[in-house]
Amino acid sequence: MTIPASALHDAAERFGTPLYVYDAAELDAALARVRAAFGTARVYYAMKANPNLTLLRRLHGAGVGFECVSPGELARAEAVGASGERILVNGPAKSETEYSAGGRLGATFIVDRAEEVALLPPHSRALVRVNPALAVSTHDHLATGAVGSKFGVTLAQAPRVLAALRDAGHTALGLHVHIGSAIRDAHDFTAAFGRLTELRAQTGPLAVLDAGGGWGLDADLGGIAREARAAASAFGAALWVEPGRYLVARAGTLLTRVVGTKRTGGTFCLVDAGMTELLRPMLYGALHPVTPLWDGGETGVWDIAGPACESGDLLARGVSLPQPRRGELLAIGEAGAYGAAMSSTYLTRSRPAEALYQAGGENGADWTLIRRRETPQDVWAAET
Ligand SMILES: Cc1ncc(COP(=O)(O)O)c(C=O)c1O
Known part of the structure; x- marks a missing residue:
């Protein structure tokens, strides 16, 4: 993935998170x-x-x-x-x-x-x-x-x-x-x-x-x-x-924002994406590279946990990160395959938006929205 960090910040700002981005x-x-x-x-x-x-x-x-x-x-x-x-x-x-x-x-x-x-x-x-x-x-x-x-x-x-x-x-x-x-x-x-x-x-x-x-x-x-x-x-x-x-797979990255941190029996970095956006870690124990998009001093070891009310809702375990702060961005790599495709609306969560990065692409814009974020109404649209 060669998308510059500044462009990832820009996409998260424009399209919101959780967000799948793909590098053309x-x-x-x-x-x-x-x-x-x-x-x-x-x-x-x-x-x-x-x-x-x-x-x-x-x-x-x-x-x-x-x-x-x-x-x-x-x-x-x-x-x-x-x-x-x-x-x-x-x-x-x-x-x-x-x-x-x-x-x-x-x-x-x-x-x-x-x-x-x-x-x-x-x-x-x-x-x-x-x-x-x-x-x-x-x-x-x-x-x-x-x-x-x-x-x-x-x-x-x-x-x-x-x-x-x-x-x-x-x-x-x-x-x-x-x-x-x-x-x-x-x-x-x-x-x-x-x-x-x-x-x-x-x-x-x-x-x-x-x-x-x-x-x-x-x-x-x-x-x-x-x-x-x-x-x-x-x-x-x-x-x-x-x-x-x-x-x-390598073209895709899941962008997720830090919601907060918590030290109890474990040490958790809580983020706004989880099993509903990327099921592979929970389903197959899949390992995805996690990159913090912020600088910081002291590094600690964190489990990356999502918002679902399931104890297995972890995107990664034992990840070294500079002290996470609410609102900072994490990039979950190698997520282009079986990521968005397996995302679900469990908990009436809206499936994430997807954006394609192509430097100087369509009309000179680097980003193209290729799937809008679902609304709750989209999620229940087929119910009678
Ligand atoms: C019949 C068949 N062909 C191709 C594939 C693609 O596999 P992969 O994404 O691991 O390349 C699959 C995936 O399970 C499959 O079932």
């Missing part, structure tokens, strides 16, 4: 890193990471497609002009709406179980998701390729599902694998792709291998790309990838 330069840089590593692979952004329409439009404009896992995500893809080859319809329990919208848009389906062959619109293009049955280096809730995971078909089932797709008149493009999210160790991908290539003798050559996403921010992207390309070429297949986090 880092968004573009992340996509460039993916393209440099994966070469000609087709990139489908897993929009669950951050579905803001402005970000989607930017990625669509750069030639990126979308992986969608709900009717709402398909509607977003359509709203930014994506169709056909630029959309993947994925998910373990797709609804009728997803089959019909995917069919209408000419999307490619990721088949997650054999039963789905009969549910697809006629003459669909499809990939078969394979569960490689592996333990991987991430939080249990983020692992999607473990033995007991609900995703995909087994290695033994995969060739039969490909054949069933063909028999039913669909185009069986190939295989799909996604082993989880925020995976730290590139060897996990090597192992997963290795399991898939064991199927080569049974499947014969395939048109497409979709290697999923899941790359941790510090994982060896070049190594993962090398392994993915090798696996695709073992099938004579084109490589597709589906990054979410990697494309948007």
Whole structure:
């Protein structure tokens, strides 16, 4: 994140806090890193990471497609002009709406179980998701390729599902694998792709291998790309990838203001954002870098606590900060993925505003508001 501190103060002043800010330069840089590593692979952004329409439009404009896992995500893809080859319809329990919208848009389906062959619109293009049955280096809730995971078909089932797709008149493009999210160790991908290539003798050559996403921010992207390309070429297949986090996490920062401090059994810096704005620390024990945007003398160690009436509502623990003062700003980093996307209206809290930073951007302004803060009335608007 390269947004200057003065610009962060300016945004907090103009749009209020809690506020998500995104750095357009880092968004573009992340996509460039993916393209440099994966070469000609087709990139489908897993929009669950951050579905803001402005970000989607930017990625669509750069030639990126979308992986969608709900009717709402398909509607977003359509709203930014994506169709056909630029959309993947994925998910373990797709609804009728997803089959019909995917069919209408000419999307490619990721088949997650054999039963789905009969549910697809006629003459669909499809990939078969394979569960490689592996333990991987991430939080249990983020692992999607473990033995007991609900995703995909087994290695033994995969060739039969490909054949069933063909028999039913669909185009069986190939295989799909996604082993989880925020995976730290590139060897996990090597192992997963290795399991898939064991199927080569049974499947014969395939048109497409979709290697999923899941790359941790510090994982060896070049190594993962090398392994993915090798696996695709073992099938004579084109490589597709589906990054979410990697494309948007570093670009996003959550700005929150200090509300006060408290020393009881713990030492708390209370802030105006919490689990409703950024659930990942509570849900996965995720660690986000915390940067104080004030100077000060003495440094102490603080737990950063939000306003919710839940003891688990902590954004970070044991953070070194100069003495916090009410009204000062904290920047919670690497928050562009699964941050705003997972924010909730629990406690009738309004979901935060979002702003995009581009030095000298639209009409010469550095900041563009890309989602206004909800009002309480927005929150209860659907209630009768
Ligand atoms: C099928 C699939 N593809 C891609 C992704 C994106 O993962 P990540 O954001 O970790 O890259 C996910 C996320 O869980 C997923 O389920």
